[in-house]
Amino acid sequence: MTGGRGDRPAPWLDGTVLADQLSADQVIAVEDVGLTRSGSSLLRELTWRVELDERWVVLGPNGAGKTTLLSLAAGRLHPTTGSVAVLGERLGRTDVHELRARVGLATAALADQIPGDERVLDVVMTAAWSVVGRFREDYDPVDRSRAELLLAQLGVGGLADRWFGTLSEGERKRVQIARALMPDPELLLLDEPAAGLDLGAREELVARLAALAADPDAPALVLVTHHVEEIPPGFTHALLLRDGATVAQGLLADTLTDELLSRTFGTSLRVSSVDGRYAARAT
Numbered sequence: 365m366t367g368g369r370g371d372r373p374a375p376w377l378d379g380t381v382l383a384d385q386l387s388a389d390q391v392i393a394v395e396d397v398g399l400t401r402s403g404s405s406l407l408r409e410l411t412w413r414v415e416l417d418e419r420w421v422v423l424g425p426n427g428a429g430k431t432t433l434l435s436l437a438a439g440r441l442h443p444t445t446g447s448v449a450v451l452g453e454r455l456g457r458t459d460v461h462e463l464r465a466r467v468g469l470a471t472a473a474l475a476d477q478i479p480g481d482e483r484v485l486d487v488v489m490t491a492a493w494s495v496v497g498r499f500r501e502d503y504d505p506v507d508r509s510r511a512e513l514l515l516a517q518l519g520v521g522g523l524a525d526r527w528f529g530t531l532s533e534g535e536r537k538r539v540q541i542a543r544a545l546m547p548d549p550e551l552l553l554l555d556e557p558a559a560g561l562d563l564g565a566r567e568e569l570v571a572r573l574a575a576l577a578a579d580p581d582a583p584a585l586v587l588v589t590h591h592v593e594e595i596p597p598g599f600t601h602a603l604l605l606r607d608g609a610t611v612a613q614g615l616l617a618d619t620l621t622d623e624l625l626s627r628t629f630g631t632s633l634r635v636s637s638v639d640g641r642y643a644a645r646a647t
């Protein structure tokens with residue numbers, strides 16, 4: 365993984381991306397997208413590209429359109445205008461079921477679908493068939509080993525036999541990420557993975573995500589959050605959203621500035637960074 369591309373102009377304040385920046389490594393290509401629901405404009409004139417070795421954070425206030433954008437990238441929503449290509453497949457011209465199998469997604473809405481009496485190991489293993497709830501008994505030993513390995517990598521290996529409903533919020537979040545990684549996705553989308561966690565659990569999760577970000581074999585990563593404190597070291601780029609539109613995007617160091625973050629959240633903020641971690645406070 366590289367720390368970003370020196371040949372890119374950054375940040376793209378107007379969301380414009382030049383045609384010659386297209387590359388075969390592109391995992392998400394959102395081109396001038398608008399998305400309207402019930403007369404409301406959820407996304408406006410949005411252009412965003414993610415490459416294979418990049419780790420992106422999508423930041424913005426409540427209602428900015430972050431989850432909507434992630435749903436597009438997961439092939440679960442279609443744009444009203446513009447085009448979206450994920451892993452080289454253009455939405456509207458591809459079998460979204462096949463595409464969804466190549467994308468790992470962890471959201472609160474998906475977690476709510478997991479039965480409380482589902483065994484943790486099964487929560488992870490069933491992702492190999494894109495289902496929730498154990499539906500067959502003859503799992504391949506390879507799947508079982510992979511699920512156990514992923515749980516161990518996320519620090520919850522000891523919970524494999526527990527019921528999902530008995531886990532703490534922090535443990536559930538890590539099991540969800542293991543589930544999202546189970547099918548070996550080419551793209552991993554995490555929607556507010558640290559929401560609701562206490563400080564210790566958040567720091568534990570940030571460390572796990574930093575390890576994932578540093579793994580050259582890891583998929584392209586996109587993490588949605590409200591808080592710069594939740595950005596794991598090793599993440600390379602940020603997209604700042606407000607009211608469904610881009611405020612700025614580019615390398616983290618170029619986008620996480622006082623001015624751009626203040627504009628994004630509509631309040632005067634000061635950003636600081638120490639050892640790859642960010643913090644922000646009102647001025």
Ligand SMILES: Nc1ncnc2c1ncn2[C@@H]1O[C@H](COP(=O)(O)OP(=O)(O)OP(=O)(O)O)[C@@H](O)[C@H]1O
Pocket residue numbers: 401402404406424425426427428429430431432433590
């Ligand atoms: N089906 C819909 N019809 C109308 N408006 C919708 C619909 N779905 C979402 N919205 C609105 O679109 C806006 C963006 O929602 P979205 O969930 O993408 O924001 P978000 O940035 O993820 O917010 P949060 O940080 O609060 O989770 C919100 O104002 C939401 O109320």
